Amino acid sequence: MRTTIINILCILLILLCLSGFVSSPMALILGFLFTLFLGKPFEKFIGQTVQYLLKISVVGLGLGMYLMETLNTGKEGFTLTILTISATLILGFFLAKILKIEKRLGHLISSGTSICGGSAIAAVSPVIKANSKIISLALGVVFFLNSIALFIFPAIGHFFHMTQHQFGLWAAVAIHDTSSVVGAALEYGEESLRVATTVKLARTLWIIPVSFISMFIFKNKEGRISIPWFIxxxxxxxxMNTFFNLPAVLTQSITGISKRLLVVTLFLVGTSLSIKDIKQTGARPFVFGIILWIFISVGSLLFILDIAVK
Incomplete structure (x- = not known):
């Protein structure tokens, strides 16, 4: 009976998130508080549902973008992407030794921090043959830091008077998971959302070469490479939006629904967080993840602001 009531309340909050009256950060808080006081709803289905909703939402956002604009944005973020991914993975390799973090755990957190959070961890973990405990620890660190980023990044952006374009680029590079990237960018503005989505998805493609590199490092010739087909x-x-004369009411409706689905996604992400999981992760992996996150966040911020000055 209790489980049924919890699930019904969860559905009602999902409908509230769909209504458009709940912001991205508030959705995440609602999800976290829901799990904290009532327990995890639909525990067996949340993980897959988040992945499906995120992919559907991102594809829907594509109907609000144009080809040349997207290519120019992706090109602009290319250099920054190469620099930050390479530097973060190298720093993570040596930092894991210094902090005595298990090699596979360190590599998963580094991959998640440098590319796209949970998606990168999910893609790289079978390649390096990481067990479920290591995967859970890496996901715990990344999801926790994602939650913090969703709140503090827009405030930092406003503090430095970043344009929407600059913030979108920074969010795509410095925030781990795609859901939190689009959530933070959505709070900052429409242009920020377009830039962040484009650069983040271009960045997600780096899962493929990083997976091959991981296979070489861990000497696993039988690893299965996961390709993000939804891109x-x-x-x-x-x-379709560029070359076909699609009705504006159609594209605007789909992109509007996609944005609301992103808010629902963040609510579900919030329900997957728990204080128990955070405590079980321990201090060192969090210290490791925080150092990498500060490195990529501050480094990319200085790079973007320096370009703006020049």
Whole structure:
């Protein structure tokens, strides 16, 4: 009976998030508080549901973008992407030794921090044959830091008087998971959301070369490389909006629904967080993740602001 009541309350909050009256950070807080006081709802289905909703939402956002704008944005973030991914993975390799973090755990946190959070961890973990405990620890660190980023990044952006374009680029580089990237960018503005989504998805493609590098480092020739196919559908949506005369009411409706689905996604992400999981992770992996996160956040921020000055 209790489980049924919890699930019904969860559905009601999902509908509230869909209504448009709940912001991205508030959705995350609602999800966290829900789990804290009532327990995890639909525990067996949340993980997959978050992934599906995120992918559907991102593809829907593609119908609000145009090809040349997207190419120019992706090109602008290319250099920063290479620099930050390479530097973060190298720093993570040596920092894991200094802090005596288990090699696979350190590599997963480094991959999640440098590319795209949980998606990168999920893709790289089978390649390096990480066990479920290591995967859970890495996800715990990344999801916790994602939650913090969703709140503090917009405030930092306003403090430095960043344009929407600059903030979108910074969020895509410095925030781990795609859901938190689009959540923070959505709070900052429409242009910020377009830039952040484009750069983040281009960055997500680096899962493939990093997976191959991981296979070499851990000497696993039988590893299975996971390719983020939903990015192809995102590109198709952009091409459709660019070359076909789609009714504005259609594209605006789909992008509007996609934004609300992103808020629902963040609520569900919040329900997957728990104080118990955070405590079980321990201090050293968090210290490791925080140092990497500060490195990539501050480094990319200085790079972006320096370009603006020049």
């Amino acid at each position: 192809l559908f995102f590109i198709v949506a952009i091409l």
